[in-house]
Amino acid sequence: AQSVTQLDSQVPVFEEAPVELRCNYSSSVSVYLFWYVQYPNQGLQLLLKYLSGSTLVESINGFEAEFNKSQTSFHLRKPSVHISDTAEYFCAVIVTFGVQGAQKLVFGQGTRLTINP
């Protein structure tokens, strides 16, 4: 079973419009959740993470994500997007494996966010 699923491969929105990028995780994995962003021609950067505590986490550039245990979701939202938010966004979850309990990040398929002027 897929550990993490991003429901939309592409999301086009107009500048200054709100956006939601959806992410669902398998209930069998840990509840350590991440969003990474990949700007054009760059590597991935951590955008925000949920490890414990408040279910709403925020990034420095206006994105927020809410951990929802009952719906096994960690959707990413921004109330008003800018052209500079154009990027691919990846949801990720920690999976523990092997007899020694090693950890790895498992990434979703990615959502390409395109902002139109």
Added chain:
Amino acid sequence: DVKVTQSSRYLVKRTGEKVFLECVQDMDHENMFWYRQDPGLGLRLIYFSYDVKMKEKGDIPEGYSVSREKKERFSLILESASTNQTSMYLCASSLFPGAIYEQYFGPGTRLTVT
């Protein structure tokens, strides 16, 4: 600033060639990772290393090997390149063991095997 560099941004190789992808990080990180990124599949872990000379298989190790002789350098080796290994390869590093620690990514190497 943490910096992860990869030896090439673009690489074109022929089927059957031995290919080396190099990754260097400058922040004394313990852990290093190699992923491949394909459209619609996201990132998939090939190999990782928690220490010098130590390596662990990820989800898709077949057709690949790795080498970590020094802490700052982690090499991905394609012993005999095939067309299905055409992809974007991303290297990452993190300070401590455990995936909860932020991974810092290099810019990627786009490999084309013809």
